[in-house]
Amino acid sequence: MxxxxxxxxxxxxxxxxxxxxxxxxLLEIGGIYLHGYDKEGNKLFWIxxxxxxxxxxxxxxxxxxxxxxxxxxxxRENGKPVTVMFDLSETGINSIDMEFxxxxxxxxxxxxxxxxxxxxxxxxxxxxxxxxxIVKTWLGPEAVSLLKFASxxxxxxxxxxxxxxxxxxxxxxxxxxxxxxxxxxFQTPLCENGxxxxxxxxxxxxxxxxxxxxxxxxxxxxxxxxLLKKINLTEPTSKAEEHxxxxxxxxxKKPLSVFKGPxxxxxxxxxxxxxxxxxxxxxTLIVLTNVTKNxxxxxxxxxAPEKYRVKPSNSSCDPGASVDxxxxxHGGLTVSAQDRxxxxxxxxxxxxxxxxAELTQFWKEVPRNxxxxxxxxxxxxxxxxxxxxxxxxxxxxxxxxTSADIYLQLNRLLESNRKLEDQVQxxxxxxxxxxxxxxxxxxxxASFFYLLYS
Numbered sequence: 001m002x003x004x005x006x007x008x009x010x011x012x013x014x015x016x017x018x019x020x021x022x023x024x025x026l027l028e029i030g031g032i033y034l035h036g037y038d039k040e041g042n043k044l045f046w047i048x049x050x051x052x053x054x055x056x057x058x059x060x061x062x063x064x065x066x067x068x069x070x071x072x073x074x075x076r077e078n079g080k081p082v083t084v085m086f087d088l089s090e091t092g093i094n095s096i097d098m099e100f101x102x103x104x105x106x107x108x109x110x111x112x113x114x115x116x117x118x119x120x121x122x123x124x125x126x127x128x129x130x131x132x133x134i135v136k137t138w139l140g141p142e143a144v145s146l147l148k149f150a151s152x153x154x155x156x157x158x159x160x161x162x163x164x165x166x167x168x169x170x171x172x173x174x175x176x177x178x179x180x181x182x183x184x185x186f187q188t189p190l191c192e193n194g195x196x197x198x199x200x201x202x203x204x205x206x207x208x209x210x211x212x213x214x215x216x217x218x219x220x221x222x223x224x225x226x227l228l229k230k231i232n233l234t235e236p237t238s239k240a241e242e243h244x245x246x247x248x249x250x251x252x253k254k255p256l257s258v259f260k261g262p263x264x265x266x267x268x269x270x271x272x273x274x275x276x277x278x279x280x281x282x283x284t285l286i287v288l289t290n291v292t293k294n295x296x297x298x299x300x301x302x303x304a305p306e307k308y309r310v311k312p313s314n315s316s317c318d319p320g321a322s323v324d325x326x327x328x329x330h331g332g333l334t335v336s337a338q339d340r341x342x343x344x345x346x347x348x349x350x351x352x353x354x355x356x357a358e359l360t361q362f363w364k365e366v367p368r369n370x371x372x373x374x375x376x377x378x379x380x381x382x383x384x385x386x387x388x389x390x391x392x393x394x395x396x397x398x399x400x401x402t403s404a405d406i407y408l409q410l411n412r413l414l415e416s417n418r419k420l421e422d423q424v425q426x427x428x429x430x431x432x433x434x435x436x437x438x439x440x441x442x443x444x445x446a447s448f449f450y451l452l453y454s
Contacts, residue, residue, distance in 0.1 A: 005111050017068045019181065023061050030176035032065055034073060036163030037303075038083045041337030041377070042117040043073065044163065045082045047104070050090045054097040063103055070112050076375060078270070081117035083158070084108075089123040089167060096128070098441045105437070109430035114423050120148045120158050122168065127447075128440070146429055263296050263345045263372045264317070265289040271379040272327060274335040286325040286343070286376070290317040295354060297362055298345040300325060307333045316354040341376040 009015065019027065031051035036044045052062070073082060084104070108116040148158055152169045164170020176182060257269035267287040274284050290296045299314040309328050317323045329335055346366045352358060 001110055008111055012064060012067050014067050014071050017064060017071060022065050022068055023058075026058075026061055026065050027178045027181070030178070032062075032069060033176060033182045034069060034082075035174060035176075035182055036159070036172065037338040038117070038120075038159045038163075039338075040083075040117065042081050042083045043077065044085050044159065045069065045073075046085045046087065048087045049095050050087075050092075052095050052097060052100065054094060054100075059100070062100065066104060066107060067111075070107060070115070074112060074115065079114060080377070081115055083117045084119045085159075086119060086121045087123070087168075088121065088125060088128075091123075091125055093127075096125075096444075098437065098444075102434070102437060105430065105433060109427070109434070113427065114419070116146070116426060118146050118148055118158070120150055120155070122150050122155060123152070124149060127444070146426065147433075259374055260291075261345070261372050261374060263290070263292055263347060264298065264343070264374075265291055266343060266374050266376075268376070271377045272341065273379050273381050274329070275381050283326055283328040286327060286341075287322055288317055288325065288343070288345075289322045290319055292347055293319050294350060295319065295348045295352070296345050297348050297354070297359055297366075298323075298343060299359075299363065300327075301342045301344065302339065303341075304336070304339045306330070307335070307339065314356075314359060316348065316359065335378050335380050337378060337380070339378040341378075343374045343376070345372045346370050 013021070029051050031048045033046050034043055035046060038044060150158065155164060155168050156170075159170075161170045161172075163172050165172055165174070257267060259266040259269040265288070267289075272284045272286070275282060286300070288298060295316050295318055297316045300310045301313075302308055302310070307330055309326075309330050311326045312323070313325075315323065327341070346362070347370070348354070348362060352362060
């Protein structure tokens, strides 16, 4: 498989695939693209079959388009699975191309084996439906579980209406167009647009007041502790009071993982961790560190601009300095695994100003190839401690912060183990699927000749 994968990458020139490698008409037609997320937070890889016409002359270019999108996604998301959306609505017999389908499946079987979450097949024509009913008995339960056949009535079981087009019963206003390439649809977060309602202003005031109270209480506690030490008071501070103080001071716990980019070091590296409403730690922190000798302008965008406040979302960072960006849910809206954040950064000239007007003009003029981009996913921490394990205060002399970090690491280890098991099951399923598709092709050919000569 390693040898086959390397040979394929060499023949398809995958490392060198760019927009200019793909015929412009293929990009303009909008038959294959990435857009939106399913309910599990996986990116949607759309294949609009009605735009595909079987043609051996253009087959190589179409295969390169598939490889281009998968490689582009793989380099950005680093292992996050995709959900393939086979949209068969308005599909005629000229669009059925088993060689192309086999190529797509082989991409996920051999060349990108860990990137498939599921395949949602929408509105399959009756001629294929009849053939698949015969073959379905050959498939094991693992294989069937990854194939999701859906119609307009049940497609929302996998994708919410906000990411479904109108012909699937959704409300997504997205319309494919090229250029530019369809990207992750990041938008400006709420704080850059200003308050949108009186509720927003009230929420902002509550946030400011609560933050101010926490700071004042923390300072007051520190002053009291210092006074107690000065007068050598014999009664030590109770552990309950220390725990209460620590919980207030760790409202913005510094992230541990770091992405080291050419302009900025970004922490956390991949995921923003939000607490649930019970834990009270709804806010999270992004730390940017300028590693260049010039001023770096940055801005933060998100796929859910109505949900989040970002402070600051458009600013600059001096050489060697760090900037803390506070991200908080807005108006009681819940954090979703589907949500993404994009951090964009570009180096500024020494003579450039850093005011709002100068930054706006700078982003209009900066070349695209000079902009550094980094994406972050959202993750909800259900609880700061394990629910099945209770430790006494004096058991191991371990802090709450350390135990929470260990718990997160254990969760990640268990998740990695689960993903490994899923990959093994998917490989088995793909072997069965390839055999089944061969039978489908033979059944289709036999039915065609039977109808032709009967």
